Amino acid sequence: MRIRSVLSACFLSLATILTGALIGLPFADACTRAVYFGKEKQTVTGRSMDWVEDMQTNLWAFPRGMKRDGGLGKGSLEWTSKYGSVVASIYEGGSADGMNEKGLVANMLYLAESEYPSDDDKRPGVCISAWAQYFLDNFSSVEDAVTEAKRESFRVVPVVAPNGMKGSVHLSLSDASGDSAIFEFVRGKLVIHHGKEYQVMTNSPIYDKQIAINEYWKEFDGAVMLPGTVRASDRFARANYYINACQQSDKPREAVAAVFSVMRNVSVPRGIRKKDQPNLSSTIWLTVSDQKNLVYYYQDTNSPGALWVKLDKIDFKEGSGVCKLTLVGKPDTTGDQTTNFEKSEPFKFLAPH
Numbered sequence: 591m592r593i594r595s596v597l598s599a600c601f602l603s604l605a606t607i608l609t610g611a612l613i614g615l616p617f618a619d620a621c622t623r624a625v626y627f628g629k630e631k632q633t634v635t636g637r638s639m640d641w642v643e644d645m646q647t648n649l650w651a652f653p654r655g656m657k658r659d660g661g662l663g664k665g666s667l668e669w670t671s672k673y674g675s676v677v678a679s680i681y682e683g684g685s686a687d688g689m690n691e692k693g694l695v696a697n698m699l700y701l702a703e704s705e706y707p708s709d710d711d712k713r714p715g716v717c718i719s720a721w722a723q724y725f726l727d728n729f730s731s732v733e734d735a736v737t738e739a740k741r742e743s744f745r746v747v748p749v750v751a752p753n754g755m756k757g758s759v760h761l762s763l764s765d766a767s768g769d770s771a772i773f774e775f776v777r778g779k780l781v782i783h784h785g786k787e788y789q790v791m792t793n794s795p796i797y798d799k800q801i802a803i804n805e806y807w808k809e810f811d812g813a814v815m816l817p818g819t820v821r822a823s824d825r826f827a828r829a830n831y832y833i834n835a836c837q838q839s840d841k842p843r844e845a846v847a848a849v850f851s852v853m854r855n856v857s858v859p860r861g862i863r864k865k866d867q868p869n870l871s872s873t874i875w876l877t878v879s880d881q882k883n884l885v886y887y888y889q890d891t892n893s894p895g896a897l898w899v900k901l902d903k904i905d906f907k908e909g910s911g912v913c914k915l916t917l918v919g920k921p922d923t924t925g926d927q928t929t930n931f932e933k934s935e936p937f938k939f940l941a942p943h
Contacts, residue, residue: 621637621638621639621640621699621700621792621793622637622638622699622790622791622792622825622826622829622853622856622857623635623636623637623638623697623699623762623790623791623792624636624637624789624790624791624829624830624833624849624852624853624856625764625768625770625786625789625790625833626833626836626838626845626848626849626852627768627786627789627834627838628838628839628840628845629838629839629840630840631766631767631768631882632839632840632841632842632845632880632882633693633764633765633766633767633768633881633882634845634846634848634849634878634879634880634881634882635695635697635764635849635878635879635881636849636850636852636853636876636877636878636879637687637697637699637853637876637877638853638856638857638858638873638875638876639678639686639687639873639874639875639876639877640700640857640858640871640872640873640874641871641872641874642753642755642871643753644874645680645681645686645874646679646680646681646682646918647678647679647680647686647874647875647890647917647918648678648679648682648914648915648916648917648918649676649677649678649679649886649888649899649914649915649917649927649931650676650677650678650679650685650912650913650914650915650934650936650937651674651675651676651899651904651906651912651913651914651915651931652671652674652675652676652677652723652727652906652912652936653671653674653905653906653907653908653909653910653911653912654671654672654673654674654906654907654908655670655671655907655908655909656670656671656727656912656936657670658670658671658720658723658724658727659720660714660715660716660717660720660724660744660747660939661716661717661719661720661938661939661940661941662715662716662717662747662941662942663941665714665715666714666715666716667714667715667716667724667743667744668714669724669727669728671727671728672727672728672729673690673691673692673694673726673727673728673729673730673906674690674691674901674904674906674907675688675689675690675691675723675726675727675906676688676689676690676886676899676901676904677722677723677726678875678877678888679937680719680751681751681752681940682937683719683752683937683938683939683940684698684717684718684719684720684749684939684940685698685719685720685722685723685726686698686722687722687877688722688723688726688886689726689879689881689884689886689901690726690727690730690901691884691901691902691904691906692730692731692765692766693730693765693766693879693881693882693884694725694726694729694730694731694732694735694763694764694765694766695763695764695765695879695881696722696723696725696726696761696762696763697722697761697762697763697791697877698718698721698722698759698760698761699759699760699761699762699791699792699793700758700759700793701758701759701760701774701793701794701796702758702793702794703758703776703794703795703796704748704758704759704760704774704775704776705775705776705777705778706718706745706746706747706748706775706778707745707746707747707775707778708778711745713742713743713744713745714743714744714745715744715745715746715747716744716745716746716747717746717747717748717749717939717940717941717942718746718747718748718749718757718759719749719757719939719940719941720939721746721759721761722761723939725761725763730765731765731767731769732763732764732765732767732769732770732771732784733769735763735771736763736771736782736784739771739773739780739782740782742780746775746780747941747942748942749940749941749942750942750943751940752940757940760772760773760774760775760791760797761773761774762788762791764789764881765881766881766882768786768789769784769785769786770784770785770786770787770788770789771783771784771785771788772784772788772791772797774796774797776796781796781797783797789830789833790826790829790830790833791826792822792823792825792826792829792856793822794822795822800822800823800826816828816831820858820862825856828855828856829852829855829856832851832852832855832856833849833852836848836849836851836852842880842882842883842885845880846878846880846885846887849878850876850878850887850889850896853876853878854876857873857876857891858871858872858873859872859873860872860873860891860892872891873891874890874891874892875888875889875890875891876888876889876891876896877889878896883902884900884901884902885898885899885900885901886898886899886901888917890917890921892921893921893922893923893924894922894924895924895925896924897923897924897925897926897927898925898926898927898928899915899926899927899928899931900926900928903928903929904928904931911933912933912934912935912936913931913932913933913934914931914932914933914934915927915930915931915932916932
């Protein structure tokens, strides 16, 4: 038995090294997202946010009827929000994650290989800091979002984070039906993967290669053998296995607990971070979105527990005003925070220098 265990461990290590070496992966990447298909349409999306430092994250409630633009000033795409949403901000300058009142969820994850349209592109622009918000504001389903995105009526413009790090992301959407889409810019062109089968996303490499790596691990019994490092390909394999192997429930509490457990399994321990390697960072917070019951959960990994917001209890009507739940400097904030948002001016989307 001991020999068998040793051989299995050796094979696992070798396989992990080989799959990474074959495609030129860095040793680790940041962030994971997975969609849970419970019984009776109990859909839940979870994600981890991994980064090299505190991103000064707060929660925001945005109403319908907001006049928006892509953050570029002249030449920006302009729109008016059709749906209210709750989002997690980064650096008080971008919507990195959130859910709207129809159960559409948007998650931005780091992707070093992103290549955006060229600077001489004349289409109206949207900064990546506003990219997720654009979809939350305008669409109730992934199908409608994908249909519009395929028109390619605007360009996405990268920005630099306040700490000087390159803002390079891809975006996932999911809706209350469990439909999913992954949006990436590869060699300057928008690539969309659309379908319920695209329920898991991590980081590098581009999504086509993530799928190929995951096919390799499907050959093995996940209950016995799964790759265990914090690198993106290994987290993808674990998330894909566990999000489907965990208890598939129709009960919101059990479903949310299951998704939190999966996201913790693929999180990177605190203290593992290198500023010169954005692909290796600690998990700083988690979100879990109950898309059937419209409850948005958030947990700072420096906090003793999670907090949640009930979107069906928030006044999203036009003219109701922007509200903010301040979390910076308040690590002990837990429990139901629906009624604790306060009126605020909206943040401005980060733009290119």
